[in-house]
Amino acid sequence: MLCEMPSEEARRKFTDWFKKNYPQEYYFFHKIESNLDKLYSTKHLGLHEGEFAEIAINVQKREGGKYHLAADPFTSIFLGSICKTMMDEFANNIESIASDRVQKEFENRFSIKCLNCKIVNLTHSKYCNMCGSELLSN
Numbered sequence: 001m002l003c004e005m006p007s008e009e010a011r012r013k014f015t016d017w018f019k020k021n022y023p024q025e026y027y028f029f030h031k032i033e034s035n036l037d038k039l040y041s042t043k044h045l046g047l048h049e050g051e052f053a054e055i056a057i058n059v060q061k062r063e064g065g066k067y068h069l070a071a072d073p074f075t076s077i078f079l080g081s082i083c084k085t086m087m088d089e090f091a092n093n094i095e096s097i098a099s100d101r102v103q104k105e106f107e108n109r110f111s112i113k114c115l116n117c118k119i120v121n122l123t124h125s126k127y128c129n130m131c132g133s134e135l136l137s138n
């Protein structure tokens with residue numbers, strides 16, 4: 001079955017809409033796409049310029065009631081790459097998430113910010129270590 005693929009203009013319009021309305025989903029789409037680019041670049045798959053390859057998964061019931069996931073090479077690479085991209089993103093972000101948390105915890109519980117110079121002082125300080133302003137503890 002031949003299906004009409006979107007024109008370059010339609011694709012760009014959609015991308016703008018996607019980016020604007022679903023920035024997080026777009027971010028992941030873009031990540032996955034750029035990771036796939038490297039994998040699909042292999043000569044092994046042999047897609048020519050301008051050609052399309054459909055991504056499709058079939059489920060097959062085999063003898064003995066076992067189910068088999070039947071996917072072509074493009075789909076198999078796609079599925080593997082989605083999972084790897086998510087794991088990479090998670091691993092890359094976990095460190096910054098953790099350090100943000102530590103920072104917030106520090107600011108909330110162990111410190112008091114000077115309203116004048118914004119420097120963080122130890123809790124229970126009466127005066128700012130930097131500018132000498134009186135600190136209002138809560």
Ligand SMILES: [Zn+2]
Pocket residue numbers: 114115116117118119128129130131132133
């Ligand atoms: Zn101060």
